[in-house]
Amino acid sequence: MNRRDFVKSALITGAAISLPAGLDPILTALQAAQGPDLAVVRGTPPARITRAAVDALGGMRRFVSRGDVVVVKPNIGWDRTPEYAANTNPDVVAAVVRLCFEAGAKRVKVFDHPVSDARRTYKQSGIADAAAAAGAAVAFMDDRKFKDMRINGLTLKTWPLYSEVIEADKVINVPIAKTHGIARLTLGMKNWMGVMGGWRGRIHQRIDESLVDLARFIKPALTVLDAVRILTDNGPQGGDLADVKLLNTVVAGTDAVAVDAFGATLFGMKPADLGCVRIGHQTRLGSMDLAGMQIRRINL
């Protein structure tokens, strides 16, 4: 895809998603026929439960086709080592990368736009080494590849986003579950801040709407929420092991709202306590009605 085509398709995509989301429920129903809405797997080690969660949804082949270029987007936001639960667990990221290759992916890219210095976050989080060992192309974000996108959302109209995410055949979100000062929790939708360019601190003024806009625009094929360790206080950066809780859990699903809705329950919260989940549900990006969902729970 050359640049001209890409810009064209980005514009078309932007226009398409600004239409009323009339087709979404049908698509959701179609997907439901292929597996449960959510898979929640508990156990050790992280790589094994990640694999089990994706398998429970019908396996990675449901999401990744042969020859696909896949972006796997973990949270590599902070200069912290894995035990502090500030970044996605490196073993979870590596497991997702491996699953993509097993499903026939041509290329798997792993990157994030961190808050702390990228050299340190990539290294200290353990993600760069783990993902590279799994065969992924791990790269720092290239400033030239942030392009203005017409998001046409509730709050975000245009914003520079990382073009490799939009160009990819499939996008898989691999966030970690943590507390956050204003969003209350940072789960899947919040993780898309990591593909924003520009002076992104401004989005906190209307964070919940902005996150829904991003999630709707990026449309990940799959979300794999890392709750091996969760950060229960002083998030999203943490730094105190006393705030870290070991849950040995991975939650996977195709509905970004549903994954985040379930994520809230890990912290003893209700899905509607999270603004982005509530708005995502109201605007039919997905569902927060956990009671009406088919949730596959596995203990390993």
Added chain:
Amino acid sequence: MTKIRRLTQAVFLLIFLWLFLQTESKGANELGYPVKIFLDADPLIFITTALSTRQLDFPLLLALIVILATVLLGRVFCGWVCPLGTLHNLAGTLKKRRPSAKPLNAYRWKYYILIFLLVSSVFTLQPAGVMDPIALLIRSLSLAVYPMVQYATVSVFNTLYTWQLPLVTDGSEWVYGILKKGFLSFQQPFFNQAAFTGLVFLGILALNLRERRFWCKYLCPLGALLGLLSRYALLNRSVSEGCDGCGVCVETCQGSAGPDRKDQWIKAECLACLNCDDACPKNAVRFGFSAKAPDASLDLGRRRVIGSAMAGLIAVPALRITPLRKAGAADPQLIRPPGSREEREFLRRCVKCGECMKVCITNGLQPALLEADLEGIWSPVLVPRIGYCEYRCTLCGQVCPTGAIQKLSLEEKAKVKIGLAMIDKGRCLPFAHGMSCIVCEEVCPTPKKAIWFEEVRVRDRGGPERILKQPHVDLELCIGCGICETKCPVLGRPAITVTSIGESRSRDNQLLLS
């Protein structure tokens, strides 16, 4: 012999430049290479720091080796090792090879400079770094030359990238990728005074157009120090009967050694380049080991020596009567890197080499202009609007050659305050404008966040009442790292700023009772 010397010079220059490029984080908290060995090996920095601090708590082995080598062999460091000297050789090739104006023969100047520096360091001043060749070179490369090279290179590749030409852009991106791995900086460095530092450096190199190695012959205080040490060197030069006084050796001499004067050859000005030996058509020049005393005495003139010494003495009070030294009147923006010693002790040690600024991961460490007055020019100061102090990074203390910034463990670093953050309620979004924003709290790196929220009920113009989080700084927990200021979305003048008050290194610059 010339070939061997040039090869040696090239090897040392390449080692120097390679270590310079390694003075950058790769993500781990260690660099993995001894990036400051040239500074460690610098006898001028070693002696002036020892004098100004009256301490020997920094690496001294390499400097002692250079001193020993000079005592035995003369100024081999200047002629064979010094990376700035090699750059002077390279710049000198631009000079036209014609019998030029008579050489200035002002080799005494550098001794006056040296006397000034030594005397002022005896009285606790440390100005040597301003003119020390190694410090000057690293500073110039860090602040000006390397950022310029980076900017130019990236611009070229970005232009090729935007053209998106088949093959050409693929090729250029491939080359760019290689350069990014091994040569370019991770991000474009930006420094205050970059152009000024660069012009000074360019000027120093341009002196070679007047006379080759002008700096080394007439200005370099390290050269002067090594000259003094080399006076009784065992490597001596003899000229046999065959000499017919043709004067070829004068043209090739890299110093001001007066090689045509045979026995009156000035050993302290000889860079041991051995050019005269190579060039002599009669093969009359010979270097060999002997215990010969120096023939030409170094006559600096008593009045001038006293004058230089007086200047060094007077400089001490002259630089210290600034109001910035008065308790409570220090520049609030003078935020020193973590691990910095108390300000007076800091200035006694800092040689303004720029290593800490080169290695600073966020580019926040900048050369001071007059924040610490003239005495502290080009010393490092954290400018949070440019870059903050990364919580788990201790690189600046690892590269400091004189311990002005002490090497800290991560545990020690977590306890060091370099200042305190305070909120400007007139600009802060939740305070002044009823808008929600939590960026300062989100990025605050202390395990228990130093920024906490108070939930208040606010009402927008005409809107319904709602609950908003307003940030406050916990002064006990704040370490002054400045990330809140760097990331504050209120651009221009940020709504949260750090000043040096509360810095652990100072006894007086404190706010809290305990």
